[in-house]
Amino acid sequence: RNMEDYGLFLALLGSALLVGFVSVVFSLVWVFSYREGLGWDGGFAEFNWHPVLIVTGFVFIQGIAIIVYRLPWTWKCSKLLMKFIHAGLNTIAMILAIVSMVAVFDYHNARSIPNMYSLHSWIGLTAVIFYSVQLFLGFAIFLLPFAPVPLRAALMPIHVYSGLLIFVTVIAAALMGITEKLLFALNSTVYSTSPPEAIFVNCLGLLIVIFGALILWMASRPHWKRPPEENAKVQQPNGGAPEGMEAESTMTDCSNADKSDVGFNSEAARKRNFKLDEAGQRSTM
Numbered sequence: 001r002n003m004e005d006y007g008l009f010l011a012l013l014g015s016a017l018l019v020g021f022v023s024v025v026f027s028l029v030w031v032f033s034y035r036e037g038l039g040w041d042g043g044f045a046e047f048n049w050h051p052v053l054i055v056t057g058f059v060f061i062q063g064i065a066i067i068v069y070r071l072p073w074t075w076k077c078s079k080l081l082m083k084f085i086h087a088g089l090n091t092i093a094m095i096l097a098i099v100s101m102v103a104v105f106d107y108h109n110a111r112s113i114p115n116m117y118s119l120h121s122w123i124g125l126t127a128v129i130f131y132s133v134q135l136f137l138g139f140a141i142f143l144l145p146f147a148p149v150p151l152r153a154a155l156m157p158i159h160v161y162s163g164l165l166i167f168v169t170v171i172a173a174a175l176m177g178i179t180e181k182l183l184f185a186l187n188s189t190v191y192s193t194s195p196p197e198a199i200f201v202n203c204l205g206l207l208i209v210i211f212g213a214l215i216l217w218m219a220s221r222p223h224w225k226r227p228p229e230e231n232a233k234v235q236q237p238n239g240g241a242p243e244g245m246e247a248e249s250t251m252t253d254c255s256n257a258d259k260s261d262v263g264f265n266s267e268a269a270r271k272r273n274f275k276l277d278e279a280g281q282r283s284t285m
């Protein structure tokens with residue numbers, strides 16, 4: 001059962017990477033073959049950075065950041081290293097989202113188009129603001145060494161919930177933005193005749209939904225979670241180390257060098273994880 005399950009995980013991961021990558025390619029094909037390309041001139045070419053950077057950073061990179069802890073071959077890496085990767089990918093996504101915001105606002109101001117009038121912009125800006133709060137709190141609580149363990153454990157379920165909620169909100173905002181842009185660029189009479197651009201960009205919207213669905217599925221399977229750290233279990237011999245409870249081990253590499261002091265090994269860790277899961281002792285969300 002474990003091997004089948006591992007195969008399923010790999011299939012979903014491969015599909016998510018493919019669908020996410022194709023979404024990025026679609027956004028580029030859209031702006032280059034149907035629109036004005038990319039530029040920083042206060043015109044449409046500057047606006048076009050907005051969808052491209054959103055799909056690349058806020059959708060694709062954020063989605064990957066959310067599931068990095070779940071890659072089974074990283075379970076032998078230190079938790080600290082995985083936190084750096086999770087936080088680093090989310091930081092890259094944040095930077096790309098901010099640049100994409102600068103692009104739309106700058107384009108609007110250069111053309112004297114009003115700001116923040118649409119539901120799309122309200123939901124979108126709200127998502128960006130909550131995302132920056134999530135990123136800041138993530139660093140402050142889970143990466144820096146100051147927060148006490150009970151606080152980490154208490155906040156982890158909220159971190160997971162708010163992270164997934166923001167991800168879903170970003171996808172909703174992207175769909176609204178795509179619809180708006182098609183209506184503006186084609187106007188509704190042309191849009192309703194299903195021209196090639198509309199068909200193509202509708203497909204981009206579908207791909208984004210499929211990508212989100214795959215990420216949410218992987219991130220919500222309890223038995224695909226990274227096993228709790230071994231040293232945390234020493235402190236809590238009854239199993240179920242609460243989330244955020246794990247002590248850091250000092251190594252940051254992923255080598256299989258001698259780790260016998262903690263008896264840490266990814267296959268054993270995985271088995272332990274399955275056992276705990278079956279015993280219903282862990283709650284992911």
Ligand code: HEM
Pocket residue numbers: 050051054055058101104105106108114115116117118119120121122123124125127128169170171172173174175176177178179180181184
């Ligand atoms: C405008 C955010 C995705 C199309 C805006 C504005 C914000 C925003 C805050 C307002 C700019 C202003 O008032 O000057 C976001 C966020 C997204 C996202 C957070 C992440 C999901 C997209 C996508 C498209 C798009 C994928 C597709 C082309 C537009 C259009 C406008 C716009 C056409 C101008 C009209 C308006 O203000 O609603 N976006 N956007 N957006 N966005 Fe997005």
Ligand code: HEM
Pocket residue numbers: 066067069070083084086087090131132134135136137138139142143159160161163164166219225226243244284
């Ligand atoms: C887990 C989202 C930033 C630390 C998670 C999960 C999500 C998430 C959805 C659940 C993953 C899973 O169940 O496998 C986000 C978002 C962030 C962000 C959207 C940025 C806006 C950070 C930062 C840190 C951090 C900066 C600091 C290192 C963690 C930790 C876990 C986690 C320790 C638990 C992983 C585990 O034990 O399985 N995050 N996160 N997060 N995140 Fe974040």
